[in-house]
Amino acid sequence: MANNPSHDIAVVGAGIIGVACALRLAQQGLRVVVIDQQAPGHGASFGNAGHLATEQVFPIADVSILKRLPAMLMDPMGPLRLDWKYLPRALPWFTRLLLNLRPEPFRKTVAGLRALNESSLDAWQQLLADIQRPDLLKVDGSLLVFERAESRQAIEALQTRLRQQQVPIDYWRAEAIRETAPQLSERLQGGLFFPRTGHFLDPYQVVVALVEAARACGVGFVQQQVQGGHVQEHGVALLTGSGELKARRVLIACGAHSAKLTAALTGKNVPLDTERGYHLMLPQEHHRLPFPVTSLERKFIMTPMSEGLRLAGTVEFAGLERPANMARAWQLQRLSQGLFHNDLNADGATPWMGFRPSLPDSLPVIDQVCNGKVLLAFGHQHLGLTQAAVTAQMVARLVSPTLPSQLIDLPDIAPYALDRF
Template identity: 80%
Template sequence: MPNNPHDIAVVGAGIIGVASALRLARQGLRVVVIDPQEPGHGASFGNAGHLATEQVFPIADRSILKRLPAMLMDPMGPLRLDWKYLPRALPWFARLLLNLRSAPFQRTVAGLRALNESSLDAWHHLLKDIERPELLKMEGSLLVFERPDSRPALEALQRRMQQQQVPVDWWKAGAVRETAPQLSEQIQGGLFFPNTGHFIDPYRVVRELVEAAKASGVQFVKQAVQGGQLHEHGVSLMTGTGTLSARQVLIACGAHSAKLTAALTGIKVPLDTERGYHLMLPHEHNRLPFPVTSLERKFIMTPMSDGLRLAGTVEFAGLDAPPTMARAWQLHRLSQGLFREDLSVEAATPWMGFRPSLPDSLPVIDRVCDGKVLLAFGHQHLGLTQAAVTAEMVGGMVLPSAQDTARILPGREPYRLDRF
């Protein structure tokens, strides 16, 4: 039997891959992380920083059919579908609509709730473990509305969230102005979510986890994985510099996970990407006390140590099309009128990243091929929120511990690979 130099090879150095690698190393395993980029330079670099535990519903609803013409015609709309990508996207959208039927819809909500309800405790535990609890601010988040005719929709959303036991409070305009006085007078009120948090620097979170992982013996290899195959003693991964062998592999490379998953398991997952954009405003500090989302304008603003991050919009154009950076700059135009004084774009920087999305809005978190292949991808825009609890689940799949059995973790049934 060959002596594999690694117990587990983690493919993907985003927040989920790095958090999982640290977890596995702390369980005494020899871990290597492989990624063509530096750790945290994919979607984990530019996310909104919001731990969105309130988001327990699928990424779209049936109204997406009515919005399809606008998605194709409006390049700056909040939800865009590149017409050149339409033939490849239609099968995915068809599956998304099928998953909005009653039974699969309920499974999605239950699966998202299970992960989100465990996510904050998992993050607190992980940040305490690396002695960096100050990176997470637990100050809630706010969804505001401006038009009086938007009130019924927000009230309906509040009722739906209360039915799912999501903590939510109705704030009148006065409460909004008292807490966030720089917001515009035209804001009518909103929904406040007390059990949410945000990171003051999402990229630093990854860097701190990387340092803790390295201190625990994790190796990081900057290479692209070009293919792989299973054999009697584990798995071999082909990279640009040769073959890397391990007893097990964890596929956690986000929107790039489908090809390797198919090569190793024979299952083609319907993985697509919601291309997300942000605009970082380095001269905007102390504008907001916590993340604020606009109901009508459909984007989020998060206060961070390096300024204010405007994030949002969804674009379906695949992995290969160049970024449409005008969509990032559009976020500043969307912010105009939300504050008493408009935000400064001096030295602003745009960004685009790939959010890995499956048509049932649930990730794949599973152990297959006699345990040789572990999977943790497809978290759509909840990758940051669910990263720590996913890492705990990965650790439990590999080497269950007394700590895992003491903590209540979601079961893997809703996240199985064979649902496809």
Template identity: 75%
Template sequence: MTLTGNVLTPGQPDADIAIVGAGIVGVACALQLARQGRRVLLVDRQAPGHGASFGNAGHLATEQVFPIADLSILKRLPSMLMDPMGPLRLDWKYLPRALPWFTRLLLNLRAAPFQRSVAGIRTLNEGSLGAWQRLLGSIERSQLLKQDGSLLVFERPESRPALEALQARLQQQAVPVQSWSAQAVQQAAPQLSRQIQGGLFFPATGHFLDPYQVVCELFDAALKLGVRFVQQEVHTGQVHAGGVTLSSAQGALTARQVLIACGAHSARLTAALTGKQVPLDTERGYHLMLPNEHQRLPFAVTSLERKFIMTPMTEGLRLAGTVEFAGLERPPSMQRAWQLHRLSQGLFERDLDATGATPWMGFRPSLADSLPVIDQVCEGRVLLAFGHQHLGLTQAAVTAEWLGRLVQGEPQAHLAAYRLDRF
């Protein structure tokens, strides 16, 4: 089968590589592989960029080198079950299904696996900013990324020791970080509350002015190189001597290789093609977009105590954060998105305007060790790039570069930490 537009016609295999997933990781990989001369077919049940890539915080979070949880999660578990509006929530109805994943998560908090996770996250993050500069520069869209740092602020004097401890841990991991006084915060972001005591500034970070536009620009560039897109939901697949066959309600798609890059939806297809069950779960994240707030912040600002981030974008100010474990099927709890506006109250000299605000929820694909899978298995027929947890946007460009080298057969010893067979 080959593809013309969105119409399938009889013929040879549809592509050299079929990529399942048209989020930021899948689209970046599609562009990379097309530049390497591959015939690429991109497949997704939604239009490109309409999953988690549409509504993420827009923060290039190279400073976030620690796993998604630490041992304090044990202390927070009771409140997670009781507080529907807390920053970390577990739907008690989902608890039986989540227990195996949480058990693996806790086992990975032991010293040795925890340090392996830190090293793996740091390695990806250290290459992320440069990879994004190269990728956006290659399509002449460098202006979509503001490389102006980000700020973590604190409000209570008793929070200072925790902030100083975090700074020390980050410095041990060679993360560029500066301690800012309250005066420095006010000078850089004068609309923030004068109750803020200070913070940590991360100069090697930045933010995207419109994460969805980034996906669209990369997708358009990929189309110009011959990448084809079909909107179908892939249900299962089969690896065979000639490559891979993917099955959907609209029929079969064939390719010499397949790349699984469909984020939180990757586990089922990975199991079907490789026989491997991966400990993948979804951290449901929310945002609230404020269209009337364009001049409040010069860069992304996170609150240490309130545990959410505010990112200035072309369309306004995006408030994002919270973690909810409730799986892929349960409907969103949009009051959690509106809770972000309530959390912002008191962080500014004048409260934010929520007139016309729009809420959103998406699925962060998180593996129990906080590392993605980036690998090539089944005698090279199955490629994998999923599970980037909170860092999908941050790590997409460097993942695409690494995957491109993997496909070309270049030695990739540094990918050992991200292999599928670690599970």
């Protein structure tokens, strides 16, 4: 297969984005091969929070990040941390991030996130229905709670901002929280409920199910590292550990590792960095929550899954090379203390760290360049799972623009173009 030039598209990256795209492309009758040095779904897709976060139309950073910078550098357990050793490399990226917080760029970011998120739930329901696995997703909403009376003003301000963006939202008083999630502490003052959100019972099994469907459509999977490549007259040649692999087109969808190959094929240096995300899986906790619950003050999320309760949500900027600081994962268990009548059972808990691909304007790259020979789908930051299905449809439309978009209004591609950098 390594020397087979008959592939229509080679997809580099076997995470949720790459596999979903491969399936949609194969459903159009294209000959597709997926290449990744890891088995499918073993990167960031394995350990994400599992939350279909359609409500998250604002970037994770705002202008207050300047005030928080000293704490980010000094507190190794903070919810948003910048490793001081990584600061020199991160400084150009953070400078661009701050420039994107100006009113007009910020408005474009919110519009771009909103456009993707508004179509994400419908795209996922359609994709899972197509592979006959709607059971993998529960669409029963999610809840953002607050504990301190002084947080009420912040919650109400957020509610106003989200309503301005047409995000479906309800304010829940403490009584409604206790009725729906009785194991939560009575210290909770209230919260915001998002009815058009959902969660996956096992994010890794979602990738597995998509891989099975893709294989049934003829998609091949190659476990090799892509070391480089170049665009040729009639396609693209990728250099792998076992030689060249040629295809008419390539789709770069390898998340936080996409910058080097993008530069090799397009000549464009993309300002891609990584949010290192941590989770802690609690296998003894199966019935604490009916849906994902996020804490406003503690800044983490708890998602019920088939294998237990997953605690996730911290962000660390330390690059791709530094070892994981698993104390940050265990910190999530300590953050949960006091949110329930009885503390969570951490027996048998397992920590995890993964790399979320982030661009300074918080929008992904979804585009085709080099006369259509190079397709791009990366940089979804912490919304990769949420936006995977709609991204797959957008990529499929780029390849075959005359095909119907399966009754979903897809966003315009312009905000996600590579040439914005």
